[in-house]
Amino acid sequence: MSLWVDKYRPTSLGKLDYHKEQATQLKNLVQCGDFPHLLVYGPSGAGKKTRIMCLLRELYGAGVEKLRIEHHTIVAPSKKKIEINTIASNYHLEVNPSDAGNQDRVVIQELIKTVAQSQQIQSSTQREFKVVILTEVDRLTKDAQHALRRTMEKYMSTCRLILCSTSTSKVIGPIRSRCLAVRVPLPSTEEVCSVLTSVCKKEGLNLPPELAKQISEKSGRNLRKALLMCEACRVQQYPFSADQEVPETDWEVYLRETANAIVSQQNPQRLLEVRARLYELLTHCIPPEIIMKGLVKELLSNCDGQLKAEVAHMAAYYEHRLQLGSKAIYHLEAFTAKFMAIYKKFMEDGLDAMMF
């Protein structure tokens, strides 16, 4: 039994639930025979990968669904061994080069070279090229991106790339200009609702529209999250009730409590407690930038007006540092301390104003 997210993943362009116009366009692209490199971008949970797999199916037929996980060992020029996992079918290869850390350049070059040089055995395949999917391209080093540029041109005849990224901001211009960019926005709240309803119907469940709405709002339009939430709802209680509480992940609740702790009291001891909580979140695999964003969201909802703008500035400032620095806790803590200070001042000023 697999998760609903996987179980009801559409497998062909025609079956996609939203952005149907784009789906037809992609179909056209496949049919016109002249398939360019693609850059598929959009936020997490928008269905980029689903769309790409549908596209591959359109290109090669059902054969692409026979997936296998392969383990590659690549030896870098520096004699360092790089281990990397790929997912492959006979027609394509998917790899997340950022897994290799700062050796991503070597991984990309080697893998694409291998794919491009290996001939397709079956003569029946209708395409003269294979596809390499690179995920999380925005996390590639600049070095790797520049190398990718040359590789793209070199193996154009036997190999097409599909790059998958959350934003084009971190993809260098030369790559963007070599690819046809396909933007995949998050589905709208309504679209999420309808997907949820149809999935539940297929499961033989009855999902009240109110609950569907509640889930889709809570998911922040992230379809993957919405489906997981929905499934968690099912585990929690069935039959569904319209006002059922949508289960949140533990870390989100924990983060909210942390934010409350910050707002309720501002002194060094409290900061120490907050630090311990931040550590707790980190050990539970929550990336620091997500902690920062979640914290900002919760804190923003706890203060008003002028203060919000200030918090937004600080958040941007320290999140940037988080990216540059080497130890996240310094910056998370500095942000928290800063918030405490201005929040305390704000409250004191407010109190003074009330006195007069």
Place this chain on the structure above:
Amino acid sequence: MQAFLKGAGVGKPLKDKGPAGPSADKKPKTVPWVEKYRPKCVDEVAFQEEVVAVLKKSLEGADLPNLLFYGPPGTGKTSTILAAARELYGPELYRQRVLELNASDERGIQVVREKVKTFAQLTVAGTRPDGKLCPPFKIIILDEADSMTAPAQAALRRTMEKESRTTRFCLICNYISRIIEPLTSRCSKFRFKPLANRIQEERLLEICEKENLKYTRESIEALVQVSEGDLRKAITFLQCAARLNMDKEITDRAIVEIAGVVPSKMIEGLLQTCFKGTFERLEVTVRNLVNDGYAATQILSQLHESIIESDLKDKDKSIITEKMAVVSKCLSDGADEYLQMLSLCSVIMQRAAQS
């Protein structure tokens, strides 16, 4: 970054396309339209009168100086020199007489020394096989010269002088400031202006006719606007749009989508929220923009334009644009898009509230 746009279309296809006949038996490969509609002769080059005049003189038999073309991408720099070379030498001699190197090729100091030198040292005759006169020199085209390292450029300097009898260099770059002084002083410099909208429109319409495309008036306008004077970009977008919308009308929406540009309505909406709305609404608006997958850098550059044109006071504008610079740097360092945009918008909001 735009300097590299060039490499995409120009370098490679030219090699496998070749001048004419011999490659015709290859199976029909879809040629990028940028190649297909490249000007075939100097006369066809749009909008760059000064250069065309000089080249024409040279076609009539005068000597050609070393050339340095610079200007924004997609203004026809490469096309011009290629067209001129083709006219000078004709299809047969072209291959022998012209060496083209762009940034995609390895172009370290070694290459400059070896490849350029050996090519430059070949002597050539002053006639063509068909008996017509042709200039007694070869042309070396160095595309994207601004991405060459300074030592490589310095090495070029000597070669350029030594081989001046038999070889002409044509350096092409986006930013002349990145070419070392000794090189620029050895070349006659031509600045390529961004194409006027009218000219671009003409070209695009011409292509649409030839390709039998269905299009709307607005889509061409959108194309012109989105491409910002870069004809190559415009043509590439047009081709993409045609691929995606087979047998259907190309709309301005499709163009905007392909270009990854944020629809101006959304930018306007964002600004309105900044000027009039509350912070809560701003949060929602920014969140939606990011959720729709628009790149923050794109939003930033479009916001920048709108802010410059808006009727804010100069002081406010300068404060906002300063913040934009900071945000841009942060984004390039990999900072979170949502937080950065929120921070920027709240500055705009503050300034708007104070004025």
Place this chain on the structure above:
Amino acid sequence: MDPLPEGSRTAASSVKRWVDPSFSELSAQSSDPFLWSKTDTKNPKKRKGGAFSCQRLESDQGGQDESWVDRYSPQSQAELAVHKKKVEDVQTWMNAHRSKGGILVLTGPSGSGKTATVRVLSQELGLKVQEWTNPSNVEPYSSWQNADWRIDGLTYSSQVTQFREFLLRAYKYGCLSMAGDGGAAGKKLILVEDFPNQFSRQPSSLHDLLRRFVRIARCPLVFVVSESVSGDGSVRSLFPREIQEELHINCISFNPVAPTSMMKVLGSISAQEAVKSGGRTSVPGQAELEALCSGSAGDIRSAINSLQFLCLLGSSGNSGVSRTKKDRPASGRRGASRSNQKTKKTKTVKDQEEERAIGGKDAALFLFRALGKILHCKRGGHTEVPSPALPPHLLHHCREDLLVEPEVVVERSHVSAEMFNLYLHQNYLDFFSEVEDVERASEYLSDADLLAADWTNRIILRDYSSSVAVRGILHSNSHQVSVGFRPLHKPAWLQVSTKHRENCLAARHLFRDFCLPAACLQVELLPYLAKLTNPMRNHTQITFIQEVGQMSLRKHPSRVKLETLTDKETAPEEEEEKEDRGLVEGQDQSEEALTASQPKPTLSRALLEDEEVSIEEYSSD
């Protein structure tokens, strides 16, 4: 053929071989290529590890040449400068294991008397110490006088193979000798101070060997691992907890020699020396001994060496040694300046230089104290107002003079700048009372991290980074109140980030068939999987989900789990933080060089066992 039985035989016949040569005695070094090949290992200081050997070198012929460390090595338990409890621990273990197999690991900083304890105790218990030293392949060729010892196999078999042979044969040999001699005289103890290098790369090979040993062994095996600043022997990697449990390895951790014990030893040595030399050597005064004692940081070996050097200086006022130092400071002045050591205010640079010249180690400051100096932020009295007055709008930045020189404190703590910052960060909050101050302090820490973040400039910038952090914290603590004694803690960040990394990796491996990017996996999938009842996972996955996906919301994570800095039972966190991705742009060699160049956190155990030193004590005078 193997040299080992041979070595053992000679060892039995001439006990003298077991005596470590002094580091200056060349003849002893090369007298026995097999047993003494250790002398050419890279760490000559460590060589002195065996200085407290079981046999006193009776000969006076060594005279001046002989190092005092050898001459005055302890002969009985009473002479050991080690804390009694530790000695008892070791003794109990030895008694329990004297005739059966068993493994003991002794850890502690260098010069804390680990080896001496083993030797003294085994002598008292009648055990023969058989010691392993890393053979060197060069040695047999250079030591011509022992040509008959040179055996081809020696040079070609790897250290590991030899080590294995050594362990297993040593055991066999023990049996044979029992058969021959009978009685307890043949009982042995195997001592390993020096690990074949291979083991630090592949601890598992050591573990396999130990398993075999435990199965067949009949004599105790003692490992002595020095934890030094350069930290070559990492107990944690060689003897991880699982192995310790599996093989019932006992682990006893030694502390630096306490000042009182050290004083006793130094005092007795100098007294004996004075008698012996009949006035030739000048006996250092009490103040000087104290200074030596505090300077040696609990390293008794270094203290004795310094003492010898000091006396040497005194005895031959115009001999070669003193010529190197142009004007020998009058010992009275030296003593005076040294006693002032703690109030740095009055101390000139020159004094520090002198001090360092005498006792090699005395520049070191315990991390505990260094942190105390910074965090307690002692400032001068009101009388010393700085001359230029600040303009009114900057007046709130006005601070009194610092009593410490921040950069010097950091430098003397012998901890890398990053590590020092981490320690500061872990502990600074306890010393602040205002959240506004904390705000600025934390910003300085953030600045400091940013400064040192860029990999390419890190070597230059890390000093500035620590300077910014230290001075930032000093400056921003504007409402300094006397907080009294506060326990200091080890930075939790190291553990947290290691755990974070491990968990992320584990998540990626366990759930790779979901084909999700890391962030989605950790933030969305795992937490929800924890909420679902999906029976498709294997056991490890379920455990992992329970551990990582779920968070116990009620649990109040507090500092309970923090290790206090003075805690002696657990080894300090030594794992280097891996360089963050992207900061190290694919240059492996430099990366390695970098990690190597970063000193491991020093042993932060203060001399707290015998004397309760409170953290304010540094300003006691």
